[in-house]
Amino acid sequence: GIGAEEQLIVASVGGGRVGARLLEATIAAFLLLERRNRLRIFTGPLMEEETVKRLKEKAGSEERITIERFTPDFPAWLAAADLSLSMAGYNTSMNLMAARVPALVWPFAQNREQRLRAERLAPFGGMKILDDTDLEPARLAGLMTERLRRKERPVPRLDLNGAENTRETGSLNRESMDAKPSAIWIDPPPDLQDRLERVLDTGQKNVSGMVTVHFRADDIGVPGKNFTRLLETFARHQTPISLAVVPVWLTPARWEIIRDQAAHLAEKFRNPPQGERTDSLWCWHQHGWRHKNHEPAGKKQEFGPSRSAGDIRRDLHRGRERLSAIMGKAFCPAFTPPWNRIGNTALQLLREMDCRAVSRSRGASPPPEGLPDFPVQVDLHTRKEADPAEGWKNFFGELESSLSDGYSGIMIHHQRMNDAAFGFLDLLLGALNQRKKMIVLKHLGQLGEELQK
Numbered sequence: 272g273i274g275a276e277e278q279l280i281v282a283s284v285g286g287g288r289v290g291a292r293l294l295e296a297t298i299a300a301f302l303l304l305e306r307r308n309r310l311r312i313f314t315g316p317l318m319e320e321e322t323v324k325r326l327k328e329k330a331g332s333e334e335r336i337t338i339e340r341f342t343p344d345f346p347a348w349l350a351a352a353d354l355s356l357s358m359a360g361y362n363t364s365m366n367l368m369a370a371r372v373p374a375l376v377w378p379f380a381q382n383r384e385q386r387l388r389a390e391r392l393a394p395f396g397g398m399k400i401l402d403d404t405d406l407e408p409a410r411l412a413g414l415m416t417e418r419l420r421r422k423e424r425p426v427p428r429l430d431l432n433g434a435e436n437t438r439e440t441g442s443l444n445r446e447s448m449d450a451k452p453s454a455i456w457i458d459p460p461p462d463l464q465d466r467l468e469r470v471l472d473t474g475q476k477n478v479s480g481m482v483t484v485h486f487r488a489d490d491i492g493v494p495g496k497n498f499t500r501l502l503e504t505f506a507r508h509q510t511p512i513s514l515a516v517v518p519v520w521l522t523p524a525r526w527e528i529i530r531d532q533a534a535h536l537a538e539k540f541r542n543p544p545q546g547e548r549t550d551s552l553w554c555w556h557q558h559g560w561r562h563k564n565h566e567p568a569g570k571k572q573e574f575g576p577s578r579s580a581g582d583i584r585r586d587l588h589r590g591r592e593r594l595s596a597i598m599g600k601a602f603c604p605a606f607t608p609p610w611n612r613i614g615n616t617a618l619q620l621l622r623e624m625d626c627r628a629v630s631r632s633r634g635a636s637p638p639p640e641g642l643p644d645f646p647v648q649v650d651l652h653t654r655k656e657a658d659p660a661e662g663w664k665n666f667f668g669e670l671e672s673s674l675s676d677g678y679s680g681i682m683i684h685h686q687r688m689n690d691a692a693f694g695f696l697d698l699l700l701g702a703l704n705q706r707k708k709m710i711v712l713k714h715l716g717q718l719g720e721e722l723q724k
Contacts, residue, residue, distance in 0.1 A: 273309055278353040278419055280310045281372075283345070285360045287315020291322045292406065293377045297356050298329045298336065300411035308419070311348060312338045346370060354418050359385040359400075368396055369431055371424045375414060377401040397425025450684075453654040455662035456692045464698055470667050471702055474674025475709045482674050482710045484703055485645055485718060487513040487630055488683040489558060489607060492520025494528045500693060501685040505552060506536035508700040511714040512683075513630065515558035515607035516598075518590035526597045554714035555598055556605035560586035564610075571610045574617035583617050587624065603627065603716040611635060611647070618642060628719035630680065633673075645718050647680035648673040651696070652687040 273279050282297045284290025294312055301310045314323050318340070330336040342348060349355055349370035357363050359378040367374045376398055378385035389400050399418070405411055460466075475482050488501060491514045505512045521529075537552050564571040565578050574583050594602045604627050608617070611632040618639050621629065629639050633646040649669045656662035673679035688696075703710050 276307055278308045279351060280308060280354045280356065281348050281352040282310065282356040283313040283363065284315055284358055285363055287318030289379055290358050291318065293356065293358065294326055295329060296406035296408060296411055298326065299408035300415055301336065302333065303408060303412040304416060308335065310336045312336065313342060313345065314338065314340050316341045354415060359389040361388065364388055364392055367398060368392065368427045368429060371426060373397040373418045373421060373425060375399050375401050375418065395429050396427035450687050452687050452689045452692060453652060453662065454657055454659045455654055455666065456689050458659060459691050459695065460663065463695060466667060467698060467702055470671045471674065471706060474671045475706065477675035478677045480677065483678045484710055484712050485513065485680045485714065486510065486683060487515060487607065487647055487680060488685060489515045490562065490684060490686060491516045491558065492525065494525055497685045497688055499532055502533055502536050504693065504696055504700065506540045508704055509540060509542065509552065510700050510704065510712050511552050511554065511717060513554040513556060513715040516555055516594060517558045517562045518593040519561045521594065521597055523597055530601065554603045554605065554716040555601050556603045556607065556715055557590050557594055558607050559609040560590040562609045570612060572612045572614065573609045575612065575614045580616050584620050587617065587620055591624065605629065605715045605719060628715050630715060643719055645680060645715060647682040649679060649681040651681060652684040652692060
């Protein structure tokens with residue numbers, strides 16, 4: 272019922288127990304405005320009958336003013352409105368942001384929270400805070416006119432997708448988070464140290480120059496006992512590690528915990544105390560978007576052939592944007608695809624995004640033309656052999672073969688680690704660091720920078 276040349280003003284006071292003064296002032300100011308305006312008032316179901324009667328008397332026979340107690344379509348009325356006058360309750364404030372409607376808000380004086388909320392939200396949208404002196408009819412009419420003359424609707428600089436973000440942030444990959452240790456870690460053999468020393472000696476003897484070893488830990492984003500233990504192990508040996516972070520798993524609060532733990536541990540074990548920068552140990556980089564499989568058949572992939580280029584581009588970009596926003600300068604623009612698999616479309620998009628490096632399984636296809644690829648050949652914690660003896664034979668075979676190639680990428684999944692797995696990791700890092708004249712340890716960021724140079 273609103274004409275094309277008319278402007279709609281919506282005034283509301285939440286439940287209606289308080290706020291009558293604002294509605295009275297709004298009616299008085301409205302009667303001073305041009306006649307091409309309409310006013311819709313919602314008193315709230317809790318406003319006393321005598322107060323509602325008084326408001327109707329102030330409106331008189333003015334047909335441009337409509338007074339109702341309640342509407343189930345309040346967000347729609349705000350979305351249609353050219354101006355809103357209200358208090359600053361939580362629900363109303365959120366509705367104002369979502370509706371993108373210019374707003375004059377009068378925080379309830381006896382509720383400190385309302386003014387705090389309004390002051391925090393005002394810079395992000397088209398919200399102006401009213402003081403008691405602003406309720407004088409002529410002054411309020413001037414403020415309303417000034418707001419109505421602005422034709423553009425405010426675009427709040429806030430992420431309003433709370434429900435979707437909460438769902439996605441909470442949608443951890445239970446397969447990764449709840450998995451049990453592989454068979455080799457249930458009852459490891461007693462001669463592991465001797466076997467490890469022999470493999471390291473044999474592997475490096477087959478290479479004329481230095482051997483590069485790269486550790487990569489996947490499925491990062493949630494603080495926990497095992498994750499802290501992983502960081503402590505690498506910090507104690509001052510060994511760099513690439514940490515593949517699932518964007519939707521990481522929140523600002525989680526990052527604050529992880530960042531502070533990593534910095535504290537790196538500094539605690541740094542030797543000498545004034546040696547290399549502590550952040551040189553960690554390479555925080557992108558691990559997909561949600562770590563979710565999108566392939567209806569075959570091997571799991573998050574960025575495989577079954578997805579459109581548009582969907583892949585969206586998830587790659589918002590994953591990087593989320594990690595960059597949360598981590599700041601700590602984020603490294605490198606990429607590890609979930610399950611070590613990625614399609615050609617996603618690789619092309621990563622090149623367009625100036626990705627510094629990717630890390631997959633050795634021999635993964637398609638080849639990443641134009642992108643440095645630092646693969647993993649050695650799997651420590653997601654082994655599928657049911658027989659531990661076979662698992663250890665295969666593990667040491669992978670390690671010796673990769674060392675003989677001059678580059679060894681070792682994959683870690685801390686959620687699957689038990690005491691035995693942590694004990695062997697400690698043994699492995701110690702043995703590698705004893706061979707620094709022949710073996711160099713680097714993470715993805717360092718490898719990518721080295722290749723660029």
